Amino acid sequence: MRRATVRTEHERPQLIAAALRPDNTDEMQSEVEGDTVVTHIERETTGGLQSTVDDYVVNVDVADRVVQHAYRHNKSKP
Template sequence: MREATIRTDHGEAETAARIAAALRPDNTEEMSTTTDGATVETRIERQTTGGLAATVDDYVVNLAVAADLATADRDTHE
């Protein structure tokens, strides 16, 4: 089994919660997403290195979109 843990800090617990909520529907059975304060943590397990790399790549794209959307409203009001 191959595994990766990705932790990202989003500055505020509320932002991290919104990002995690946006990510969870795309999680497969081999993935889990949690929050700890302002940090989002996703653990990914896959049988092969190639499968792990592909899943991490997909996750990072989804994370970037979720983070952009979670902070878009705040950015327009600053």
């Protein structure tokens, strides 16, 4: 079994974790620790682990951008 842990810091980690949850597979577990989303990933092969981590990192980036954009947009409303 191959394993990786990805830690990413965010201003609103609960929102990021919630946005990522639908894309998580059975081999992934995420939790929030302070301002950090911690995700543990297990896969049978190194290639599978690499693919899953790559996909996850892209999803984190998109989720973070969407949350930041939404927050800025809602903050500017009267």
